Amino acid sequence: QTVVTQEPSFSVSPGGTVTLTCGLSSGSVSTSNYPSWYQQTPGQAPRTLIYSTNTRSSGVPDRFSGSIVGNKAALTITGAQAEDESDYYCVLYMGSDIYVFGTGTMVTVL
Amino acid sequence: QVQLVQSGAEVKKPGASVKVSCKASGYAFSNYYVHWVRQAPGQGLEWMGIISPAGGRATYAQNFQGRATMTRDTSTRTLYMELSSLRSEDTAVYYCARESPHHSLAHWGQGTQVTVSS
Numbered sequence: 001q002t003v004v005t006q007e008p009s010f011s012v013s014p015g016g017t018v019t020l021t022c023g024l025s026s027g028s029v030s031t032s033n034y035p036s037w038y039q040q041t042p043g044q045a046p047r048t049l050i051y052s053t054n055t056r057s058s059g060v061p062d063r064f065s066g067s068i069v070g071n072k073a074a075l076t077i078t079g080a081q082a083e084d085e086s087d088y089y090c091v092l093y094m095g096s097d098i099y100v101f102g103t104g105t106m107v108t109v110l
Numbered sequence: 111q112v113q114l115v116q117s118g119a120e121v122k123k124p125g126a127s128v129k130v131s132c133k134a135s136g137y138a139f140s141n142y143y144v145h146w147v148r149q150a151p152g153q154g155l156e157w158m159g160i161i162s163p164a165g166g167r168a169t170y171a172q173n174f175q176g177r178a179t180m181t182r183d184t185s186t187r188t189l190y191m192e193l194s195s196l197r198s199e200d201t202a203v204y205y206c207a208r209e210s211p212h213h214s215l216a217h218w219g220q221g222t223q224v225t226v227s228s
Contacts, residue, residue, distance in 0.1 A: 003174060034213035038155075045221055046155065051214035059228060089155050093213040097160050097169035099145070104154040 002026075003091055004102040011108045012080045019107045021072040022090035028071035033092040035073035037066060040087045049088075050075060077107070085109045114138040114144075114206050114219035121225045127194040130222045132206035139187045140164040143209040144213060146180060146191045147220075148202040158201075160209070196226045 003025035003080045012018040029035060031053050038046040041071060048057040050066035052091055060066065073092070075092040117131040132144065146158040159170040161180040168180040179192045179212035189206055203221040 036214035039217070040155070046207075046215070047216040047218075048214060048216055050209075051210060051216070052212040055212065057216070084116075087154075090159070091215065097143075098171070099157045099160070099213075101147070101155045101157050 002094060004099050006088075006090060006091065006098045006102040006105045007107055008103070009106045009108070011110060012077070012084075013110055014080060014082060016074065016080050017078045018074045018080060018107065019069070019074050020090075020107070021069065021074050022092070023072040024092070029068065029073045031068065031090060033073070033094070035066065035068075035093045037051045037064075037073075037075045038089045038091065039084075040089065046089065080107075080109050082109050111157070112208060114208060114215040114217060114220045116204075116206060119141065119223040121227065122196050122226055124197055124204075124226055126196050127192055128175075128196060128224050129190055129192040129206050130206075132189040132219050134163075134187045134189065134193070134208070137208070139184065144182075144189050145207045145209060145215050146205060147205045147215070149205070150199070150202040155204075159206075163189065176201070186196040193201070196224075198226050200224065201226045 008018050037050040041048040054066040066078050067074050088105045113135045115133045122128050140163050145160045158174050161183045182189045185205040205216040206219040207215035207223050
């Protein structure tokens with residue numbers, strides 16, 4: 001069974017930069033996996049940040065950016081703000097209408 | 111605007127089934143697949159499966175094959191996710207989410223709490 005791995009947690013200073021990654025248990029992540037990223041705060045439904053590797057969803061601040069770094073998908077927050085403190089999940093498309101969520105990263109801004 | 115409105119909270123006994131609904135509005139219903147995702151207390155998001163509203167074909171994650179059934183009613187623009195043989199580990203918030211054209215989950219319902227307890 002495919003496992004998509006993310007860092008469990010990250011801490012970033014206000015105004016700082018952090019890069020979260022999303023990797024496959026076997027193989028490399030590519031644009032063909034259409035990596036997408038979601039932000040979730042407690043008690044709320046997830047919010048779409050990035051789709052198709054690096055396209056920001058409507059209304060998402062440009063401090064959020066997506067890319068492929070090495071063999072993983074990546075989400076970078078440049079100039080982190082207090083309101084960015086959330087859980088972040090990636091999703092990979094595996095083909096044949098199958099999707100897998102990453103394990104999630106908790107980001108603390110302090 | 112795109113809206114997905116889910117049914118209310120449910121409490122079920124182990125071994126029972128639950129059927130969660132997701133009413134769609136604000137877009138061409140048949141044109142976009144809909145995902146089902148769940149989140150157990152304190153845990154991450156788990157993809158359950160996807161359904162094509164046009165033809166009704168559903169694809170399930172391995173963990174849910176044989177136990178989850180996703181259907182739709184085009185006349186009422188409503189999607190359904192039924193989970194059978196419930197156990198305590200199925201206690202979770204269940205979300206529906208509309209696909210975008212780029213293999214992402216673009217619009218989310220508000221979530222439905224399902225509690226399994228004897």
